[in-house]
Amino acid sequence: MGDQLTSTVEPGYPVTSLRLRGVLDLATVTEVRSALGKLLADQPAAILIDLTDLVVLEDLAVMVFGAVARQATVWPGCQILFYGATGETRRAFERMAGTRPVAMCRDRQEALDRVGGAPAQPRLTERLPPIPEAACLARRLVADACIRWGLDNAVDSAEIGVTELVGNAVRHAVPPIDLNLGRRGRYLYIGVRDSSPQAARRLTVEEPAGYGRGLLVVDAFATAWGSEPNADGKVVWATVRGYPR
Numbered sequence: 001m002g003d004q005l006t007s008t009v010e011p012g013y014p015v016t017s018l019r020l021r022g023v024l025d026l027a028t029v030t031e032v033r034s035a036l037g038k039l040l041a042d043q044p045a046a047i048l049i050d051l052t053d054l055v056v057l058e059d060l061a062v063m064v065f066g067a068v069a070r071q072a073t074v075w076p077g078c079q080i081l082f083y084g085a086t087g088e089t090r091r092a093f094e095r096m097a098g099t100r101p102v103a104m105c106r107d108r109q110e111a112l113d114r115v116g117g118a119p120a121q122p123r124l125t126e127r128l129p130p131i132p133e134a135a136c137l138a139r140r141l142v143a144d145a146c147i148r149w150g151l152d153n154a155v156d157s158a159e160i161g162v163t164e165l166v167g168n169a170v171r172h173a174v175p176p177i178d179l180n181l182g183r184r185g186r187y188l189y190i191g192v193r194d195s196s197p198q199a200a201r202r203l204t205v206e207e208p209a210g211y212g213r214g215l216l217v218v219d220a221f222a223t224a225w226g227s228e229p230n231a232d233g234k235v236v237w238a239t240v241r242g243y244p245r
Contacts, residue, residue, distance in 0.1 A: 004028050007035050013123075014045030015115055021053040029061045034229075036068045036080075041230035043076040043123075043180050043191055046115045048108065052084035056092040065093075065102050074224045075237045076191065077121070077184025079103070081111040122149050123182045128166060130175040138166040138179050142190070146242065149183045154242030157221040158188055161238045164214035165192040168200065174233065187223070188240045195233035 005022040016039055024032065039047055049065075056062055065082065072078040083105040085093065093102060105111040124145055128134040142158045145151075151158075162179070169177045173194035180191040200215060218225050222238035 005031055009035075009039065011042065012044070013042075014120075015048060015112070016042065016044040016046070017048045017050065019050040019053070023055050023057055024061045025057040026061055029064045033064050033068065036064075037228050038230045040068075040072060040076060040078060041191075041193070041228040041235040043182060043189070043235075044078055045121060045123075046079040046081065047072075048111045048115075049080065049082045050084050050108065051082055051089055052086070054085070054089055056089050059092045059095050062089075062092050062096050066096070069102055075226065075239050076182060076189045077187060077239075079115060081105055081114055083107050083111045121182060121184055124180070126179045128169075128177045128179055130170055130177055132167075132170060134170055134177065135163045135166045138162045141179060142181065142188075145181045145183075146188060149188070151183065151186070151188055151242030154188050154240045158190065158240045160221045161218050161225075161240060162190050162192075164217045165190065165236055165238060168192075168214050168236070169194045172196070173198075180235075186242055188242060189237065190240065191235045191237040193230070193233065193235045197229060197233055199229070199234060200227040200236040 005020065005024065005028040008019040010017040018035065018039060069080045072080050081103045084107060085104060090104065093104060105114065124141065126141055128137060139159045139162060142162045143155050146155045146158055166179065169192050173196040176195065178193040180193065182189045218238050223241045225238040227234055227236045
């Protein structure tokens with residue numbers, strides 16, 4: 001990040017930590033959004049954000065945290081918890097109605113206690129070979145995960161979605177290719193990571209066939225999908241809704 005705002009990341013699963021230091025205003029808010037997007041791409045169960053050394057100069061800037069918290073509920077079903085806010089920073093959050101999804105804790109221990117009190121969610125990660133047959137392997141993994149995790153009625157949509165995501169990665173991306181699956185409540189979260197920085201884009205039906213056409217299919221069968229950059233490339237993700245037995 002720039003001179004006004006710096007960050008320190010402690011990666012890990014299930015909990016990733018981010019410490020923000022410096023000034024948050026409308027000039028640095030884009031950097032915060034980018035940093036949090038990259039953390040979400042790793043699909044942690046929770047992100048703990050330390051605000052102890054953050055100074056909020058413009059109330060409007062704190063709305064970025066509410067926006068990212070809402071995004072995290074769509075994908076990857078991740079908890080985002082904040083702690084250490086000073087009195088003035090806390091008041092800036094309270095003044096902005098758009099930050100209501102934010103979970104504010106007194107300190108890191110309270111944040112960890114909240115994460116520890118949440119039920120463990122199943123998760124699977126598999127490295128896929130960069131060959132056409134990878135899509136078939138991904139379908140088997142998805143179907144097995146849905147059945148084991150009680151989302152039997154999501155199998156068909158999940159298989160269609162993962163076929164397109166993995167197929168696109170094999171045809172157009174850069175290996176290695178990793179498949180990440182997770183369940184949060186009634187949702188199955190599918191993430192396909194590759195080493196290409198090029199964001200996935202859905203083509204329209206009028207555009208020539210090529211990269212992105214398969215995402216039209218994903219769009220039809222998933223409740224949501226997107227593409228997030230990370231330190232090593234990107235993750236293209238989709239969520240499929242099921243009804244747990």
